[in-house]
Amino acid sequence: MLRSSGFGMTGADRTLRPMRVLRVFHSGVVAAWRARERGIRARGHEVTLLSSARWNEGGSVVELQPHPDDPEGTVEPVATAGTHPALFVYDPRPLWRALGRRWDVIDLHEEPFAVATLEALVIRALRRQRAPYALYSAQNLDKRYPVPFRWWERWALRHARAVIVCSTEAGEICRRKGFPGVPDVVPLGVDVERFSPAERRPPAPDAPVQVGYVGRLAAHKGVDVLLRAVAGCPDLELTVVGAGPQEEELRQLATARNLRGRVRFVGSATPEQLPGLLRRMDVLAVPSRTTPGWVEQFGRVVVEGMAAGVPVVASDSGSLPDVVGDGGLLVPEGAPVALGEALRRMCREPGLWEQLRKRGLHRAQACSWEQVAKRYAEIYRRMTHTARSEVADTTDPEVVVVAYGSPQLLRSALEPVRELAVTVVDNSSLPEIRDLCGELGVRYLDPGWNGGFAAGVNQALSDRRVPGADVLLLNPDAVVDVNGVRHLHRVLRADPDLASVAPAQVDAEGRPARVAWPFPTPVRSWVEAVGLGRVNDRHEDYVIGSVLVMRAEALEQVGGFDDHFFLYAEETDWARRASLMGWQHRLVPEVTALHVGAATSTDPGRRETQFYAGQERYLRKHFGAVGWQAARVGQLVGAVARAVALPGDRGSRARARSAVLARGPLAVEAQAAPPPTPDRAAA
Structure with a gap:
């Protein structure tokens, strides 16, 4: 359910300099939800919260009230205009004052497309x-917002250091819309002390099962489905907690003969x-159903129910499967018969209630x-590059080589670094390379298909030999010795803002090759x-x-390569x-490394097509279709001018x-050799 931090930080939070954090969160008006800020402060950090002075939460207007555990001056009420979470604005004056102060992190707890986000x-x-x-972001529907909302949504995401989401799907949507890193999935918090469980057992076999529902009474919450489920199971009784626009309709349904006397509405x-x-x-029922x-x-409420020791039966709508996990039962949404059977099974099947109650509490x-709060503090450390991998600080880099044929060249690359932890991903699936890796004592991985360089690197990163270590990417046609690797590693670890370092390079004739380039x-x-x-060359x-040491903390924050890139520009x-x-x-x-360059390729024309296809992928990704077309015209003008002016080869x-x-590099690449897939490779 949660993303793990991936590597241990050096020391506890309190051994590092406390961070000054500004949080902007309109729902901080609810005192219970300010427990996040209180938890972060308890870890030694200074947190100031700007919250709406009053807000409609769950159908009720809530005014910000002081809480005894909020230090004086750490929570500031801000007037707002508008009631929709995406369309309201804050009074800009408190934001102006707050943003003029020194902070280490600004945490905008608002959706990327929201007007308040743009304002801040x-x-x-x-x-x-x-x-x-x-x-x-909690948005787990991939919506295309109208202009200008989607413009500032993309800009906000592209320049954020972190995106905190409450579901995996919300994180994937943020990545597709432009966030350059790995979103952090953090659950909505619960006060496990206030929702502590009571000592109790499942209902006796001859006693009715007490089913509960807590939430808004609206069509998308599926309470009508729950009523039909209870109607079909005479030994179920239902308590409905909540209010909403469907209340009268639901009360009318509850007067049916097969429900009479078994349904109780207690209001909010x-x-x-x-x-x-x-x-x-x-048992707690969560019968939500997806709408357009x-x-x-x-x-x-799922987590609150689990904390209170109540097993959960939920539909499979949206993020509920991730939240429920192995702590409850899931049924198809909109299926009253399946829901009723699951509610009965929860309390009638011997041992199931006790087992799922225990898992839910865990x-x-x-x-909690x-x-x-611990997760937020870790995220803030990554944002400020003050998180340190203990493993990377004390261990040599792990080596990853993506090979394609050329066993003799690969041997030359591997022998100088074989004393390190080395993984070879063999995109060519050659027995000779497997045997070579066995001889040299390095790990051999065969993906079974040639997914390209990026996919090969990602396969190795997904199955690390030394989790938390820095990573040396080494081309099979490049050579660097262990002393050079260790010097590169020392330079990398000495500067906390460095994500990668590379040595100088020479080719087989000893001629220097360019290593550092402009984007x-x-x-x-x-x-x-x-x-x-020459202007660009500055x-x-x-x-x-080709020889690149990558920082573990940067890999943790940014993620691996984009495997849409087959070769070049990844x-x-x-x-x-x-x-x-x-x-x-x-x-x-x-440090100087030898790099033969393109030594594992035998088709220069195809290699050049792949190079420009990589450029097109990159420019489309970072500048959009219009940016790519502008760059393409410029490249085409330059190529035509050179074709006319230059003689010979x-x-x-x-x-x-x-x-x-002129044709488009991606189109030429696809026509010459359609991008491979695991299915096509298996065929």
Whole structure:
């Protein structure tokens, strides 16, 4: 249910400098939900919360009231205009004052597409506030918002250092919309002390099963489905806690002959009343159903019920399967017969109630405010690059080599580093390479297909030999010795803002090869086209991936390579994403590696097509279709000019390049050799 932190931080929070955190959260008006801030403060950090002064939560207007555990001056009520969570704005004056102060982290607990998010980021820019910011999203429906909402949504996501979500699907949507890193899945918190369980047993075989529902009485919550489920099972009795627009309709359904006397509506419960109501239930039903505009985003009541020791039966709507996990039973949404059977089974099958109650209590502990606060503190450490991997600080890098044929070249690459932890991913599935790895004592992985360099790297990263270590990516046609690797590693660990380092390189004839490059952009494509490439050369934004040491903490934050890149530009994309999250990349000229270059390829024309296809993927991803077309025209102009002006082979290559650019590199690549898939490889 939760993403693990991936590596141990050096020391406890209190051994590091406390962080100053500004949180903006309109629902902080609910005192119980400010337990997150209190938990972060308990870990030694300074947290100031700007919250709406009053807000409609669950159908009731709540005014911000002081809480005895909130230190004076740490919670500031802010007036708001508007009532929709995505369309309201804050009074800008408190934001202006707060964003003028020094912070280590700004945590905008608002959706990326919300107007309030835009407001806060504009004020942040005007105040020249340099602290990195985090965003929050619960949106697990992939919606395409109208202009201009989707414009600032993408911009906000691309420049965020972290995105905190309450479900895996919400995180995937944020990545598809532009977030460059790995979203952090953090549950909604629960007060496990207030919702502590009572000592009780499942109902006796001859006693009715007390089913409970807690939530809004609206069509998407599926309470009518629950009523039909109870109607079909005479030994079930139902208590409905909540209010909403469907209440009268549901009350009318409950007067049916087969439900009469078995359904009780108690109205809305206060936060103080809810734990007691839950403890009197034998089983909690959460029958939500998906609609075209809504899907269950988390289901906080599931965790509250588990914390109170109440086993849960839920539909499989939205994020409920992730939240329930092995702590309850799942049924198809909108299926009253299956729901009724599951409610009865929970309490009638010997041992099941006790087993799922125990599992639910365990899952609820992971959602305690203490654990939620711990996760937030870890996220803030990653955002500020103050998280340290103990393993990486004390261990040599793990080596990853993605091979494709050429066993003799591979031997030359492996022998100097064989004393390190080495994994070879063999995209060619050659017995000779498997045997070579056995001879040298390095790990051999055969993916069974050639998914490209990025997919090969990701396979090794998903099954680490030394979890938490830094990673050396080594081309099979490159050679660097262990002393060089260790020097690169020392340089990397010495600067907490470095995501990757690379050595200088020479080719087989000893000629220097370029290692540090500027990030490709549409503007730089035109600068190159008009013959001003030296202007671009002033920028050394990233280093190439033929011999590349990557920082464990950056991999944790940014993730692995994008395996949509088959060959070329995958390390450029990773470096760009890391750069957006505040990381840097450096050439280390004191170390020199040999790189033959393209030695595992026998088709120069195909290699050049793949290079430009990689460029197209990169430019489309980071600048959109319009940005790619602008860059393509610039590259085409430059290629045509060279085709006309240059004689011999150089002119011929420029004409071939012009043809590829005119048709579109991705189209040419697909026509020449359709991208492989595991299914096609197996066939």
